[in-house]
Amino acid sequence: MSKEAQAQGVPAQTAAAEKPALHAVTKRPITIAVAGNPNAGKSTLINAIAGSRLHVGNWPGVTVERKEAQFEFSGQKIRLVDLPGTYSLSPYTQEEIIARDYLVYQKPDLVINVVDATNLERNLYLSVQLLELGIPMVMALNIYDEAEAKGFRIDVPGMEKLLGIKVIPTAATKNRGIKELLAAALGVAAAPAQHQPRQLSYGPDIDQAEATLRANLAAKYPEVSQRFPARWLSFKLMEGDEELQRELNLDPQALPREAALEHLRRAHGEDLEALMADARYALASGLTREVLRRPELRKTEITEKIDRIVLNRFLGIPIFLGAMWLMFKLTFDVATPFADWLDALIAGPFMRWTAAGLGLLGAPDWTLSLAVDGVLSGVGFVLVFVPVIFAMMFFITFLEGSGYMARAAFVMDRAMHAIGLHGKSFIPMLLSFGCNVPGIYATRTLENPRDKALTALLLPLMSCGARLPVYVLFAAVFFAAHAGTVIWSLYVLGIALAILMGVIFKKTLFRGEAPMFIMELPPYRLPSLRNLLIHTWEKGKHFLIKAGTYILAVSVLVWFLLNLPWGVEHKRDSYLGKTGAAIAPVFEPLGFGNWEAASSLITGIIAKEIVVGTMGEIYAPGALAAEESEGPAPTFGEDLIEIGGGFVDALQGAGLNIVSTFGVASLAAEDESAGTPLQSAVRGAFTPLSAYAFMAFVLLYMPCVVVAIAMRQEFGSWKWFGVAFAYQSVLAWTVALIIYQGGSLLGLGG
Amino acid sequence: MNLNMMPLGLLAPGEKALIAEVRTRPGATARETDDESAGRLEELGLRIGKEVEMLSRGSGPLLLRVDESRIALARGLAMNIWVWR
Numbered sequence: 001m002s003k004e005a006q007a008q009g010v011p012a013q014t015a016a017a018e019k020p021a022l023h024a025v026t027k028r029p030i031t032i033a034v035a036g037n038p039n040a041g042k043s044t045l046i047n048a049i050a051g052s053r054l055h056v057g058n059w060p061g062v063t064v065e066r067k068e069a070q071f072e073f074s075g076q077k078i079r080l081v082d083l084p085g086t087y088s089l090s091p092y093t094q095e096e097i098i099a100r101d102y103l104v105y106q107k108p109d110l111v112i113n114v115v116d117a118t119n120l121e122r123n124l125y126l127s128v129q130l131l132e133l134g135i136p137m138v139m140a141l142n143i144y145d146e147a148e149a150k151g152f153r154i155d156v157p158g159m160e161k162l163l164g165i166k167v168i169p170t171a172a173t174k175n176r177g178i179k180e181l182l183a184a185a186l187g188v189a190a191a192p193a194q195h196q197p198r199q200l201s202y203g204p205d206i207d208q209a210e211a212t213l214r215a216n217l218a219a220k221y222p223e224v225s226q227r228f229p230a231r232w233l234s235f236k237l238m239e240g241d242e243e244l245q246r247e248l249n250l251d252p253q254a255l256p257r258e259a260a261l262e263h264l265r266r267a268h269g270e271d272l273e274a275l276m277a278d279a280r281y282a283l284a285s286g287l288t289r290e291v292l293r294r295p296e297l298r299k300t301e302i303t304e305k306i307d308r309i310v311l312n313r314f315l316g317i318p319i320f321l322g323a324m325w326l327m328f329k330l331t332f333d334v335a336t337p338f339a340d341w342l343d344a345l346i347a348g349p350f351m352r353w354t355a356a357g358l359g360l361l362g363a364p365d366w367t368l369s370l371a372v373d374g375v376l377s378g379v380g381f382v383l384v385f386v387p388v389i390f391a392m393m394f395f396i397t398f399l400e401g402s403g404y405m406a407r408a409a410f411v412m413d414r415a416m417h418a419i420g421l422h423g424k425s426f427i428p429m430l431l432s433f434g435c436n437v438p439g440i441y442a443t444r445t446l447e448n449p450r451d452k453a454l455t456a457l458l459l460p461l462m463s464c465g466a467r468l469p470v471y472v473l474f475a476a477v478f479f480a481a482h483a484g485t486v487i488w489s490l491y492v493l494g495i496a497l498a499i500l501m502g503v504i505f506k507k508t509l510f511r512g513e514a515p516m517f518i519m520e521l522p523p524y525r526l527p528s529l530r531n532l533l534i535h536t537w538e539k540g541k542h543f544l545i546k547a548g549t550y551i552l553a554v555s556v557l558v559w560f561l562l563n564l565p566w567g568v569e570h571k572r573d574s575y576l577g578k579t580g581a582a583i584a585p586v587f588e589p590l591g592f593g594n595w596e597a598a599s600s601l602i603t604g605i606i607a608k609e610i611v612v613g614t615m616g617e618i619y620a621p622g623a624l625a626a627e628e629s630e631g632p633a634p635t636f637g638e639d640l641i642e643i644g645g646g647f648v649d650a651l652q653g654a655g656l657n658i659v660s661t662f663g664v665a666s667l668a669a670e671d672e673s674a675g676t677p678l679q680s681a682v683r684g685a686f687t688p689l690s691a692y693a694f695m696a697f698v699l700l701y702m703p704c705v706v707v708a709i710a711m712r713q714e715f716g717s718w719k720w721f722g723v724a725f726a727y728q729s730v731l732a733w734t735v736a737l738i739i740y741q742g743g744s745l746l747g748l749g750g
Numbered sequence: 751m752n753l754n755m756m757p758l759g760l761l762a763p764g765e766k767a768l769i770a771e772v773r774t775r776p777g778a779t780a781r782e783t784d785d786e787s788a789g790r791l792e793e794l795g796l797r798i799g800k801e802v803e804m805l806s807r808g809s810g811p812l813l814l815r816v817d818e819s820r821i822a823l824a825r826g827l828a829m830n831i832w833v834w835r
Contacts, residue, residue, distance in 0.1 A: 118818050119818045122817065281797065307805075307813070311813065410810065410813075413811050422824065517824040518790050518821070518823055519822045520794055520820065521822055523820075
């Protein structure tokens with residue numbers, strides 16, 4: 001039967017098209033799809049294979065991440081496509097549908113199935129389904145090192161024989177087995193006909209029904225049965241896969257199905273989908289029994305030991321809070337020296353060089369102002385925060401990769417119930433401290449639409465990295481001695497308001513029970529540095545792109561709005577100034593009813609860090625002049641030496657900060673130089689109380705445009721963004737009002 | 751037969767049991783085991799005949815061992831899964 005199946009399984013057209021390719025296999029790039037369970041180490045393996053050649057995009061029409069890489073291995077061009085991690089190929093989640101559609105319609109040359117060797121049975125459940133597709137397959141028996149360490153003995157040759165495919169043990173974190181895996185893949189791709197996977201028997205009843213159905217289909221719908229893997233197609237029709245039937249335009253009544261399935265239904269009941277799932281599971285379970293030898297006595301694993309402490313009912317939450325505190329602490333300790341260095345670099349040498357360059361070219365004065373006050377101030381003020389953002393992304397990636405993130409969800413589950421959510425919603429919220437945008441995308445891991453919407457609504461209240469520049473500026477000016485505490489209090493304010501809003505939403509828009517929590521807690525792993533760096537880069541580069549595109553464009557736009565109508569004498573009379581002045585009265589009761597603040601807030605809608613950039617352009621256009629008057633300009637060489645020396649100092653500073661215990665040395669240190677023009681201008685325009693009200697307003701007012709777009713993409717409509725916009729505007733105004741008026745009443749207004 | 755059948759959620763820490771039944775009913779509210787949760791349970795290996803071990807039972811979700819994985823499960827769901835002990 002298996003020979004027959006092969007002949008039918010390869011559609012005539014493709015077979016014809018592939019023939020010439022067989023001879024010229026080195027010319028044509030081969031396409032390899034990588035499939036596997038979540039937590040099977042798939043992305044680590046892909047990073048190990050492709051590393052920096054990895055290209056991250058989205059699957060068409062959805063926001064599920066799509067990774068792809070093109071490279072050469074022993075002279076053969078390879079295109080590697082990473083499919084979303086799934087537990088099965090049933091069409092129930094977006095990820096499953098993407099994986100399945102890709103395999104069925106794009107027909108890759110080969111599948112690499114990444115399997116977690118420490119958890120064979122569950123992983124093989126997916127493998128069994130992949131084999132149904134009849135695509136040549138190589139199995140990467142990943143995390144093999146841990147399986148060995150646990151005392152597992154896996155009969156690899158036996159597995160190859162049972163499945164009829166190549167099985168290569170790999171340990172992606174240690175870069176082991178990668179070359180062997182690729183070599184095996186090339187071998188299979190060179191002669192696909194000799195590497196058809198075995199068709200596993202699902203038991204006589206199912207096999208018989210499938211054969212009958214397949215023959216009927218081939219007779220009645222020859223063109224359809226040629227387009228699809230034959231065995232897969234008949235299985236899907238047996239299961240009554242409605243989506244496929246619709247897509248093929250098959251009339252369910254006319255399907256030659258009932259006769260073939262009659263015996264099956266009589267013998268096993270009506271629910272053939274469940275029957276198939278059981279048969280596949282039985283196969284996975286049987287295969288595992290065949291090839292896996294476990295040690296008789298299970299050692300108490302490290303994971304269990306750690307979990308006993310970390311998930312302890314009394315210690316769990318304190319440990320979690322401690323971990324969060326440490327993460328923020330480390331982020332600022334590591335990043336601040338580099339931020340200072342970048343700041344000096346942009347305000348000093350960069351501005352001087354730009355001015356000198358433009359001077360040499362004989363460019364008119366206004367271009368100098370545009371370049372220095374517009375672009376360099378605007379983008380520069382924001383770029384200074386790149387180290388902070390990257391450091392935070394690094395620590396968040398570490399928490400994800402080590403497995404602790406899932407524990408955080410576990411520990412927080414109970415607390416999250418208070419706001420009508422469960423522990424899993426906690427992960428998007430945590431990611432939001434880096435940037436709200438990945439937070440919005442992470443709501444995808446929540447199964448239930450109600451959870452998704454509620455989580456997305458609350459998550460803009462988590463203070464993201466982009467709001468930090470505003471806090472740092474104001475805290476350094478007004479609260480230098482307690483800068484760390486003041487900034488921390490804003491994070492806490494955001495969380496407290498998220499809890500409050502959660503309770504309100506739970507009683508109004510989102511009535512009904514919080515859904516159930518089911519989640520796998522992966523074993524603890526020490527993520528490799530290489531992996532951490534790659535993922536940190538992937539997360540952080542969006543911020544860089546934003547700085548290079550949006551913020552650059554807005555900076556230029558703001559400069560024009562501040563300098564038009566042409567020749568405007570005072571910034572106040574510019575377009576932006578007039579708009580700011582018009583809406584300023586709204587902010588009067590909040591303590592910052594001036595046009596400068598109002599204008600900055602308007603531009604902050606694009607991205608909140610722009611608030612600082614705009615203030616820089618409004619308050620400190622003389623920054624360059626101030627720098628220059630300090631003395632004779634240093635030479636280019638002196639600049640370079642200073643830059644290099646500054647970087648070394650920053651490295652040293654970061655090291656010292658980590659070693660030294662606490663006392664947020666880094667932020668407090670900034671206030672000595674109270675003299676930057678922007679800082680002194682801000683000191684004149686705000687009081688400590690109105691500054692705090694302003695920071696709270698920036699924390700809470702509408703999510704930035706990028707978040708709006710992400711919400712639109714994720715929910716398919718503007719509805720939830722509209723709700724977020726409305727409630728956050730009201731919330732921001734009210735909270736700032738309470739802070740300012742309340743503070744004034746208490747006599748803090750001075 | 752019902753004598754030694756009990757909800758999974760009532761197992762004591764350290765106890766092992768075999769899954770006997772996962773109760774689902776059409777139109778179930780979130781409190782019941784809806785089909786979606788049932789599907790997730792199956793994918794994570796919580797299916798009939800499977801041995802599970804209760805690892806810990808605190809005030810939050812339960813922690814189970816199924817094969818080599820550790821699964822966190824809401825108590826409400828665990829009460830809809832019946833086991834033989």
